[in-house]
Amino acid sequence: MDFGPHLILATLEGAITAAVISLTAVGLSIVFGIMRIVNVAHGEFFMLGAIIAWWVATAVGGHPAVGFVVAILVAPATVGVIAAATDWLVLRRITYDPERTIVATIGLLYIIQQATLMTFGPDARPVEPPFNRRLAIPWVEFGDGGLSLVWPWGLGTTSYKLAVIVAAVVILTALWLVMKRTRLGLIMRATQLDSEMAMAFGIPVTRVYAVVFGLGAGLAALGAVLIVPVQQAHYLMGGDPLLLSFIAVIIGGLGSLPGTLVAAVLIGLSDGIISVFFSPTLAKILATLLVAFVLVFRPEGLFGRRKT
Amino acid sequence: MSPPAGESPHWPAVGRTPRFRSPLLHAGIILGLIVIHFILPEYHNGNLARIMVLAVYAMGYNILFGYTGLLSLGHALFFAAGMYGLGLPMHLLGATPAPAFLGGLATALVVSAVIGFLALRTSGVAFMIVTLMFAQAGFLTVLLFGEYTRGDEGFVIQQAARQVAGIDLTDPSNRYFAALTLFGVCLLLIAWLVQTPFGRCLVAIRENEERARLLGYDVLAHKLGAVIISGTMSGAAGAAYALLFGYAGATFASVQYSILPLLWVLLGGAGTTIGPFIGTVFMFYLIDLASGVTSAYMLIAGLALVLLTIFAPQGLAGELRRRLMSWLP
Numbered sequence: 001m002d003f004g005p006h007l008i009l010a011t012l013e014g015a016i017t018a019a020v021i022s023l024t025a026v027g028l029s030i031v032f033g034i035m036r037i038v039n040v041a042h043g044e045f046f047m048l049g050a051i052i053a054w055w056v057a058t059a060v061g062g063h064p065a066v067g068f069v070v071a072i073l074v075a076p077a078t079v080g081v082i083a084a085a086t087d088w089l090v091l092r093r094i095t096y097d098p099e100r101t102i103v104a105t106i107g108l109l110y111i112i113q114q115a116t117l118m119t120f121g122p123d124a125r126p127v128e129p130p131f132n133r134r135l136a137i138p139w140v141e142f143g144d145g146g147l148s149l150v151w152p153w154g155l156g157t158t159s160y161k162l163a164v165i166v167a168a169v170v171i172l173t174a175l176w177l178v179m180k181r182t183r184l185g186l187i188m189r190a191t192q193l194d195s196e197m198a199m200a201f202g203i204p205v206t207r208v209y210a211v212v213f214g215l216g217a218g219l220a221a222l223g224a225v226l227i228v229p230v231q232q233a234h235y236l237m238g239g240d241p242l243l244l245s246f247i248a249v250i251i252g253g254l255g256s257l258p259g260t261l262v263a264a265v266l267i268g269l270s271d272g273i274i275s276v277f278f279s280p281t282l283a284k285i286l287a288t289l290l291v292a293f294v295l296v297f298r299p300e301g302l303f304g305r306r307k308t
Numbered sequence: 309m310s311p312p313a314g315e316s317p318h319w320p321a322v323g324r325t326p327r328f329r330s331p332l333l334h335a336g337i338i339l340g341l342i343v344i345h346f347i348l349p350e351y352h353n354g355n356l357a358r359i360m361v362l363a364v365y366a367m368g369y370n371i372l373f374g375y376t377g378l379l380s381l382g383h384a385l386f387f388a389a390g391m392y393g394l395g396l397p398m399h400l401l402g403a404t405p406a407p408a409f410l411g412g413l414a415t416a417l418v419v420s421a422v423i424g425f426l427a428l429r430t431s432g433v434a435f436m437i438v439t440l441m442f443a444q445a446g447f448l449t450v451l452l453f454g455e456y457t458r459g460d461e462g463f464v465i466q467q468a469a470r471q472v473a474g475i476d477l478t479d480p481s482n483r484y485f486a487a488l489t490l491f492g493v494c495l496l497l498i499a500w501l502v503q504t505p506f507g508r509c510l511v512a513i514r515e516n517e518e519r520a521r522l523l524g525y526d527v528l529a530h531k532l533g534a535v536i537i538s539g540t541m542s543g544a545a546g547a548a549y550a551l552l553f554g555y556a557g558a559t560f561a562s563v564q565y566s567i568l569p570l571l572w573v574l575l576g577g578a579g580t581t582i583g584p585f586i587g588t589v590f591m592f593y594l595i596d597l598a599s600g601v602t603s604a605y606m607l608i609a610g611l612a613l614v615l616l617t618i619f620a621p622q623g624l625a626g627e628l629r630r631r632l633m634s635w636l637p
Binding site for chain 2: 090093094098099100102104107108109110111113114115118243246250279281282284285288289291292293295296297
């Protein structure tokens with residue numbers, strides 16, 4: 001088979017990964033940026049989003065689109081509320097101490113994962129996409145009559161996969177508008193800049209923290225609902241998104257949203273392309289080592305600015 | 309800081325001073341473990357042998373986390389370095405246990421020196437993530453060379469190969485005393501280490517790094533020393549585990565095995581000599597009981613972690629030290 005069509009396919013698959021990772025990574029980045037904590041259980045909120053989406057879609061029944069629309073509204077909201085509740089029950093009590101938060105969220109990771117195993121079971125279960133038209137990838141070739149379009153056999157994508165990419169762009173734009181143009185965004189940015197000063201100006205910082213933690217988890221869940229018709233819901237599915245979003249957040253500069261976004265797109269695309277052409281294990285080794293060395297030699301991230 | 313004994317006329321009687329209590333306590337634990345071997349049924353003896361080896365891992369972890377205040381999320385790399393450093397030469401080259409064990413120690417020493425050199429350039433959260441990432445890369449490397457390591461499935465070290473100087477390490481009783489020997493040596497080593505100027509400087513770094521630096525201590529060299537001692541002890545536990553229980557697999561290099569020593573140390577009490585052992589015993593039996601009830605036994609571990617961070621950040625031995633025995637080393 002030709003190299004060209006495969007590269008296009010790999011890029012498309014990579015773009016879907018990039019779309020999902022951007023949502024998850026931006027969620028992680030918001031939490032880190034504003035609350036200054038690392039949420040190790042972020043991948044499990046992603047997984048919860050997919051699981052709840054499956055539950056909702058199964059309960060609603062009827063046309064797949066109805067179930068999916070209900071799921072995309074209910075799942076992220078539920079996960080957001082669960083996350084805000086954990087913030088209130090656990091993180092607030094340990095005063096957001098960075099190291100203890102990591103330990104507590106590791107505990108949370110096991111609790112969510114194992115509770116899902118006990119209720120949802122170890123099987124992977126699919127959610128039907130709301131629409132799923134098969135699209136063949138066209139390719140330009142030199143034929144007898146000059147240039148012509150051909151459709152290489154077997155290579156194709158679906159309309160739903162393209163919709164995932166569009167949806168991610170829409171959601172991220174909306175988030176950007178919320179952060180820059182609304183009162184809530186202003187409050188969050190003020191808390192990020194200086195939480196003590198924000199508190200002095202009457203901003204209820206503890207409540208902002210709960211909202212931010214919920215919002216971050218909700219974004220991860222949203223990414224999961226989008227990807228679950230392509231990739232089935234499973235209780236261990238949180239590991240890879242956690243690792244990839246971590247990488248994106250670190251390479252993009254801890255806490256910097258635009259940097260995270262650029263890094264997420266780069267990582268998603270390269271992950272798609274590398275795993276089509278190389279061994280996925282080798283790709284992961286290189287990715288983890290890259291993160292480690294970036295942190296060792298450029299702790300402020302590739303796109304971050306050194307703080308004074 | 310205790311003044312040298314004998315200088316002060318008001319110095320309390322022998323047996324009540326930390327100088328004498330500490331060796332008494334540690335000798336007592338080791339003696340107790342010898343006695344208990346002849347009382348407990350075989351099932352618990354097998355468990356205790358495993359617990360002692362894992363407690364060595366926890367004690368190694370404790371040097372870095374409890375005494376130096378550096379939280380590593382990648383100690384499975386050192387455990388696995390010891391395990392495969394011993395296991396691979398025995399499995400592939402037919403090496404005998406004694407040189408293979410030294411091989412395991414040497415591998416862990418080299419790996420921890422390299423990781424320490426790199427990771428200590430960072431601190432705090434970055435240090436945790438860097439160690440986590442290096443350990444993850446190590447885990448994936450074990451999988452990548454599945455041809456030799458047999459990946460997740462792992463490999464078995466045959467009974468015939470596990471003989472040291474005519475002693476069969478597969479015999480439950482021999483295994484128990486082999487585990488106890490390693491445990492005893494490491495326990496006394498740590499009890500001694502934390503009394504030395506080196507050990508006291510580690511605590512100073514944990515309490516206030518800037519001040520330790522200001523007082524003229526080479527903070528980086530002390531931290532690197534702590535990483536190397538901690539990593540090598542963890543590697544010794546890994547090598548002993550493979551030798552005594554005859555199995556090496558990729559699971560021992562996974563994130564879960566980096567989290568477990570943290571859990572044991574937190575539960576037992578970070579920065580105490582006996583905490584890691586208490587925590588390991590407690591957690592082992594908790595999971596042992598839980599796995600009889602549900603397959604999702606890691607739920608218990610998760611709950612324990614969350615509750616500990618909220619209610620007892622000092623751990624069991626830490627609470628003991630705070631409430632009853634302020635002299636606890």
